[in-house]
Amino acid sequence: MSAAAPNSEPTPAHVPEFKTLLGHPKPLWMLFMTEFWERFAFYGMRWALALYIVAQFYNGDAAGEAPASKLYGAYLALVYAAALFGGYVADKVIGYQRSILLGAVIMAAGLFMIVLPNEALFKLGLATIVVGNGLFKPNISTMVGQLYRQGDERRDSGFTLFYMGINAGAMVAPIITGWLAERMFGGSPEMPAYKVVFIASGVGMLVSLVWFWFGRAQLQSVGRPAAGTEGKARVLYTLLGALVMIPVVYALLAIDASTLGWLLGALFVGLCVLILREGFKDGAVRRDMAIAMLIIFAFNVLFWCFFEQAGSSFNFLAQNIVNRDFGGWVFPVGWFQSVNSIAIITMAPIIAWLWVKMGSANPSIPRKFGLGLLFNALAFLLLMFALSSLVDPQSLKIPFWTLFAVYWIQSIGELCLSPIGLSMVTKLAPVRLVGFGMGGWFLSTAIGNNLSGIFASHVSGEGGMTVASAQSGYTFGFWALLIPGVLLFVIAPLIQKLMHGVK
Incomplete structure (x- = not known):
């Protein structure tokens, strides 16, 4: 389970005075729940991917296990590689808050796309999730670090609590989505209804989006665009760039x-x-x-x-x-x-x-x-x-x-x-x-x-x-x-x- 990355960006010179909750800045708990639901979405569908590929696109033939495993590995690899570019976009182009919101929207769209039983759309949906995750994942943990001043002794424990949010979401997601898959849309232990897994994960991602949308006011200046980069046109350009990147990632998923x-x-x-x-x-x-x-x-x-x-x-x-x-x-x-x-x-x-x-x-x-x-x-x-x-x-x-x-x-x-x-x-x-x-x-x-x-x-x-x-x-x-x-x-x-x- 990937740990929350320590904040690699310098803490801002000015850190707002936050109200505290349980000894930590109140926005920490908002970020905790935002990450909880994003990890619910990510891990809720992760367990089913390779199994679904075999069941849906190879008619359950065990010969499909090898190509399913390769596609699964390529998908995870690109999720990590996309984080390289997401951090740069947030830092230099649109700010962390906007990057997270845009990433959440794109991820949710990808999760609902993979519900459709078409192999090309499935891979396009995976590519969409990769691009959205790149904008979302590396930036929310960076904002956790920016809630604390340099030298604040609560900083490490704050990351520890945030890390618990990651693992709590990853823990309950397979349990809930696995249970739903065996009991809805005609699913059974022998043949789960994998589309329910993807729908539930998409809903989890929407919850994460809504949670952050209404909670981000607590962050005050943390994660907002740098001076001179506040224009909404930058968000549009980033969205267009993300849309261009989706077919590129699709092509990378399609190659050997x-x-x-x-x-x-x-x-x-x-x-x-x-x-x-x-x-x-x-x-x-x-x-x-x-x-x-x-x-x-x-x-x-x-x-x-x-x-x-x-x-x-x-x-x-x-x-x-x-x-x-x-x-x-x-x-x-x-x-x-x-x-x-x-x-x-x-x-x-x-x-x-x-x-x-x-x-x-x-x-x-x-x-x-x-x-x-x-x-x-x-x-x-x-x-x-x-x-x-x-x-x-x-x-x-x-x-x-x-x-x-x-x-x-x-x-x-x-x-x-x-x-x-x-x-x-x-x-x-x-x-x-x-x-x-x-x-x-x-x-x-x-x-x-x-x-x-x-x-x-x-x-x-x-x-x-x-x-x-x-x-x-x-x-x-x-x-x-x-x-x-x-x-x-x-x-x-x-x-x-x-x-x-x-x-």
């Missing part, structure tokens, strides 16, 4: 996932070259810090490649190979997607306490990333064991608890890695290229997401997922995580030396 990977990779390499050039200009210390950051970006790609099986191969595993029958009641596939958020909400305070309790023994940033990879590997090791030793000979299914535990173990890995990623970038990136550093982080995550779809397609194979194909694929996943995880632990002192004391 491998080709998209090469395009994202080329963009990433270009960013890395710019960052290294700037680092070399700033002297040996900044050069070393830039190199350390780029090394960690490479390991970040690996983590998300295998973590993001949640919406693709793990869904097909849950649907076909996990025993979800509890005495006549079948556990909905989509509900597995809530385990991550439950684990994050439950385990985050414990892990935060553990880091503090360890004091000087607290792992370095590279070793925390290594722990993220190793916990991810442990989840795949459990799948290897389940698929080799726990398969019921009659039903050819593995026990329910195994997949539940896999999500939980992966979430611990996420907590070791994800919360420190963007904070690390702000400390290690060359001073004049922090924005490009953020771009590198998002692009490395996007590349990992695209690779996740390609990997999931291999797990399913040409004829759909079987116990044998899943065991083979997840065995590869285990070794592909274990070896780099151990390597990162070994070279962590070298990377830490390059970081020159950054913790």
Whole structure:
């Protein structure tokens, strides 16, 4: 689950005097609920995408699992890549408030478009969601940071509360939309009515839009356009630009996932070259810090490649190979997607306490990333064991608890890695290229997401997922995580030396 990004923009020189609610600026709670409903919309439909593609466009044929996984991975990759441009638009063109409103409108339109059972319209709807999310997602968390003055000790706890809003929305969304899909429009546990999922998600996005529309007055000057950029014509130009970008994103979704990977990779390499050039200009210390950051970006790609099986191969595993029958009641596939958020909400305070309790023994940033990879590997090791030793000979299914535990173990890995990623970038990136550093982080995550779809397609194979194909694929996943995880632990002192004391 993506954490709320720490505010990478400088806090405005003037921060309004806000009324407080529960010890924090009152607008925080408005932003909390706006984000809650946006995450409800995003995660409410995410679990159903790959399953819907197979059911609707491949008539339920398991051979559709591989292309569905690739499209799902490409969609997630472009969601992250779009965040690069959304932040720039908000900062330089129309301001954060207008960017969020425009993004919400576009996202809602995309969510309702994918209800229509036409493959071309479905992909166009996904492209519309990508563009809207790019305008919305990176900017609302930036405004959370702008509610606090520099040095305000409430700032970190404010982001923590906002992060809980993200995870609360992501937790309830699959439960509600999964339940609706099995009980409305003729849906059943065997064949959910996926259009209900998309409709409910679209409604959630409209709630987010309305909530922010009426609540934004609380923000006063925070997030409004900069002086000289208040004209509404800029909003119109941005909308036209977004409309132009939608077919571009559609074209990127339509190309082969491998080709998209090469395009994202080329963009990433270009960013890395710019960052290294700037680092070399700033002297040996900044050069070393830039190199350390780029090394960690490479390991970040690996983590998300295998973590993001949640919406693709793990869904097909849950649907076909996990025993979800509890005495006549079948556990909905989509509900597995809530385990991550439950684990994050439950385990985050414990892990935060553990880091503090360890004091000087607290792992370095590279070793925390290594722990993220190793916990991810442990989840795949459990799948290897389940698929080799726990398969019921009659039903050819593995026990329910195994997949539940896999999500939980992966979430611990996420907590070791994800919360420190963007904070690390702000400390290690060359001073004049922090924005490009953020771009590198998002692009490395996007590349990992695209690779996740390609990997999931291999797990399913040409004829759909079987116990044998899943065991083979997840065995590869285990070794592909274990070896780099151990390597990162070994070279962590070298990377830490390059970081020159950054913790």
